[in-house]
Amino acid sequence: MSRGREATTAADATHKLPDDVIAIAIDTNAAASGRISFRQIEDLAATISAQELQIEVWVPEPVLWEWADHAYDLAVRTRDEFRSRQRELEDAGISGFDVAPSFEQSVDDVMETLSDGLQDIYLDDDSPAIRILELSEHPDAAVLGLRDQVLRTGPGRTKPQSGARVKTGAADSASFRLVAHAAGDQLHRVVLASGDQDARTHFRHGPSPIILRDLWSVRNELIKLRKGSDVAAEALKESVESALTYVDQDGGALRAYALSGENLLFNPRRDLTHVPEFSVVRVSAVDSVDNVEISLKERSATATAKIRLDVAIEYVRWDYRSETVDSDLEEEQDVEAIAYISADAPDLSDWDFTIDRIEIVDGRYDPVNRYV
Structure with a gap:
């Protein structure tokens, strides 16, 4: 660790941010239901500019994938539910619901849309606000994430699904490893926005970012730095x-x-x-x-x-x-x-x-x- 500071663990991390924060990493569960909120991310960038801070915002690539999957699933369910209700209303003789949603994108299309939207967010100095942490920068993160899932270590665990127990956690593990890799020996100067207990589990026994439950909490602490x-x-x-x-x-x-x-x-x-x-x-x-x-x-x-x-x-x-x-x-x-x-x-x-x-x-x- 630089400046002679001791490694911060998830167990002793507090909600008070140091003055020298270098980055804010966003986990899938930084917003309700694991869905992306462009409004909250744009507000975060606006707060960084308003506070005249030099802070990057990191989005691990697996987080982008999960956001795309959740958004795609919501869009498909919304479209199909509307079409189903539309037929019922037509049978009942109710008019005014003639225009059905025309969503026909693939999940890859949705991911590209989200990626483009994130990279179109800028700070007041016209620099990009978002840095996507790609797995190509640290391929071992994917391998070790899959290992965690299979062996149920770190964020790896099983959860019930359709009457069976399904192993999960590879995406979370890979995301947290990308954050740690990007931070290097400065992980104690990174804030991780995550409402997922798995984040605390992953960083429990070693160097840890400061973990806050959501983007509102991050904004709140950033504003406290300069009032x-x-x-x-x-x-x-x-x-x-x-x-x-x-x-x-x-x-x-x-x-x-x-x-x-x-x-x-x-x-x-x-x-x-x-x-x-x-x-x-x-x-x-x-x-x-x-x-x-x-x-x-x-x-x-x-x-x-x-x-x-x-x-x-x-x-x-x-x-x-x-x-x-x-x-x-x-x-x-x-x-x-x-x-x-x-x-x-x-x-x-x-x-x-x-x-x-x-x-x-x-x-x-x-x-x-x-x-x-």
Whole structure:
């Protein structure tokens, strides 16, 4: 290690970033459901520029592959579901759904689209913001990743799939090895955005990057390195307090790109026989806005807010007697939650807000961890 520093392990890595961070590596699970978020990556690049930092953003090639696979799968399922519903509506005599999605790309086409999009993100000095860590730079990463999967070492493990146990982990292992190779003896100056426990497992017994659970957390820590004025922070706090309740399904004053709570599953303690689908209807109240962080140029910010939600819970049960699916929908109010907020002010006059993540903290519910 340079500068005489001891090797940092995943066990003792803290959430405070050193001033000399050289790179931010993005894992597949840096965003909800393992899907790419160009908006969050662009926001990260904007924060790096706003903070006047010299930091690279790394995307390992296997991560790009997994993002492409997830995006392709989502596109195909969306297209097929629309076509199926379209036929049902036609049979019912309902018009207005004549134009079906025309998605016909291959997964390779999707991967090329994502790769081009990442390489089209620039910093304020017109330098590319993203560096894709290719396996050709370190072929041993693929070999050792496959070894981890077969021997179930490091990130290698088995998981249930269609009634069988399937070995997995090669892509994760290869990605982490590419990050370590790119960093060399500077791994302690790299931040890895990953909500996957496998990242901590891989780096547990040796040199480790600083591991943060998602891109919101990375932005939050970058902004703390060089803070803007208290006046700007107070102004943002007041704006969030007045704007958050305008989140709804149709947009409104607050853009909401990713309410991850919409895709989380919860077990109400009153009924543990099944797992219902939980969705956010609206933010009904803002109790407080905390942890406001403003960037040096006052163009990027993060904050958390204690909020209350109106939610819809769909209960689905299998009736063994009639061999049919039974479902019902209930709504509940004042569900306590924490919102993780990103904000940007491109023209330095008006803040543009996004909720990156919602965590339910209401004692009535036991969350099933899906944010991995």
